[in-house]
Amino acid sequence: MxxxxxxxxxxxxxxxxxxxxxxxxxxxxxxxxAMRKVTALGEQWLLFRRSDGALSMLADRCPHRGAPxxxxxxxxxxxxxxxxxxxxxxxxxxxxxxxxxxxNLEGKKLVTSLxxxxxxxxxxxxxxxxxxxxxxxxxxxxxxxDPAADAFLCYAEWDVPWRYAVENLLDPMxxxxxxxxxxxxFAGDTTAxxxxxxxxxxxxxxxxxxxxxxxxxxxxxxxxxxWVDLSIPYPPSAGPGGPFGIVGMVCPVDEHRSGVFFWRxxxxxxxxxxxxxFLYKTLIEKRHWEVLEQDRVMLEAMPADADQRxxxxxxxxxxxxxRRLYRAEAxxxxxx
Amino acid sequence: xxxxxxYLDVHQSRTHEPTPYEYKLxxxxxxxxxxxxxxxxxxxxxxxxxxxxxxxxxxxxEESFRAEMNRLGA
Ligand code: FES
Ligand SMILES: [Fe+2]
Numbered sequence: 233m234x235x236x237x238x239x240x241x242x243x244x245x246x247x248x249x250x251x252x253x254x255x256x257x258x259x260x261x262x263x264x265x266a267m268r269k270v271t272a273l274g275e276q277w278l279l280f281r282r283s284d285g286a287l288s289m290l291a292d293r294c295p296h297r298g299a300p301x302x303x304x305x306x307x308x309x310x311x312x313x314x315x316x317x318x319x320x321x322x323x324x325x326x327x328x329x330x331x332x333x334x335x336n337l338e339g340k341k342l343v344t345s346l347x348x349x350x351x352x353x354x355x356x357x358x359x360x361x362x363x364x365x366x367x368x369x370x371x372x373x374x375x376x377x378d379p380a381a382d383a384f385l386c387y388a389e390w391d392v393p394w395r396y397a398v399e400n401l402l403d404p405m406x407x408x409x410x411x412x413x414x415x416x417x418f419a420g421d422t423t424a425x426x427x428x429x430x431x432x433x434x435x436x437x438x439x440x441x442x443x444x445x446x447x448x449x450x451x452x453x454x455x456x457x458x459w460v461d462l463s464i465p466y467p468p469s470a471g472p473g474g475p476f477g478i479v480g481m482v483c484p485v486d487e488h489r490s491g492v493f494f495w496r497x498x499x500x501x502x503x504x505x506x507x508x509x510f511l512y513k514t515l516i517e518k519r520h521w522e523v524l525e526q527d528r529v530m531l532e533a534m535p536a537d538a539d540q541r542x543x544x545x546x547x548x549x550x551x552x553x554x555r556r557l558y559r560a561e562a563x564x565x566x567x568x
Numbered sequence: 569x570x571x572x573x574x575y576l577d578v579h580q581s582r583t584h585e586p587t588p589y590e591y592k593l594x595x596x597x598x599x600x601x602x603x604x605x606x607x608x609x610x611x612x613x614x615x616x617x618x619x620x621x622x623x624x625x626x627x628x629x630e631e632s633f634r635a636e637m638n639r640l641g642a
Contacts, residue, residue, distance in 0.1 A: 503608060
């Protein structure tokens with residue numbers, strides 16, 4: 233097993249909370265009949281897709297002597313390790329030991345295999361520890377299941393600890409400064425008062441005196457997977473349909489890196505939906521990307537000890553709350 | 569599909585680089601949305617007034633505009 237339950241709270245805080253779902257990479261990163269090596273929660277994994285589309289996620293570690301299975305060969309419904317040819321099925325069972333037929337490794341489930349789901353074009357996996365191999369219930373973000381909403385996934389890889397990427401989303405006030413020159417966040421006050429409002433799935437962090445003008449509120453949702461929902465106004469040039477929303481998720485890759493997932497969604501139907509999609513693909517996607525790059529440049533430039541030497545003020549309540557929550561969970565998940 | 573870190577790809581929703589016709593239509597559509605409004609009749613009128621026509625040069629109708637958006641936006 234790879235996700236050990238005797239990990240320290242510091243290690244969990246650095247590499248991602250266990251016993252929940254996390255996004256891994258976009259679905260399109262693993263074509264039918266292909267495999268792909270990925271890092272997530274500080275561990276090495278192998279995504280393996282059969283030609284009929286069925287996906288599995290295995291620890292990237294041969295049960296024989298630990299060679300990476302990702303260097304091996306895709307055999308349709310199993311993978312063969314390059315080192316001595318041991319074959320492992322999609323559920324982690326050793327199906328064959330070619331060098332010693334009948335060897336007692338055969339038929340044993342010796343490789344960790346994580347439960348996976350594919351949602352809105354992204355692969356989600358259940359990262360349970362030894363005591364929690366069975367996945368907990370997963371409630372998908374409603375904007376991704378609402379038939380009246382239409383979404384594009386944008387995925388990017390940042391050299392940023394996962395917590396900084398989530399904290400950035402719980403910090404709406406940066407919109408009016410960092411993104412001041414952008415096509416969507418130029419308006420609104422640069423001063424604001426915020427409050428936290430509890431919900432049954434997390435909490436809102438929102439301005440008390442402005443809504444629908446800039447990046448004015450965010451909801452943290454913990455529904456088996458952690459995600460945020462927020463909304464940003466579009467200028468009239470984007471056509472009918474009002475603001476666009478963002479569902480955001482973060483993959484803790486390792487203690488220094490994150491995969492960020494942003495679904496840009498809009499509640500539009502019929503020709504309004506089609507014209508938004510056309511504009512998005514042709515012109516808007518690039519502008520959104522430029523805004524996202526501002527976040528990446530800022531977050532990647534933050535010093536490693538940024539969160540050790542701060543002087544916080546009222547706008548940082550959403551971040552403080554988030555840290556307290558994650559820290560407490562990391563403590564609870566460590567057996568130390 | 570690249571395997572190298574980091575993956576930073578501006579365009580993830582496109583199937584092709586837009587043609588000059590698509591770029592021009594998109595830019596004009598933004599202008600029309602800004603100055604004429606968000607109703608289908610406004611949009612068709614605004615495109616035709618700017619002489620930005622269908623790929624084969626015909627003025628837009630509501631039907632042809634819907635069909636073209638569906639083709640380009642699906
Ligand atoms: S290490 Fe994989 S077969 Fe020996
Ligand atoms: Fe931002």
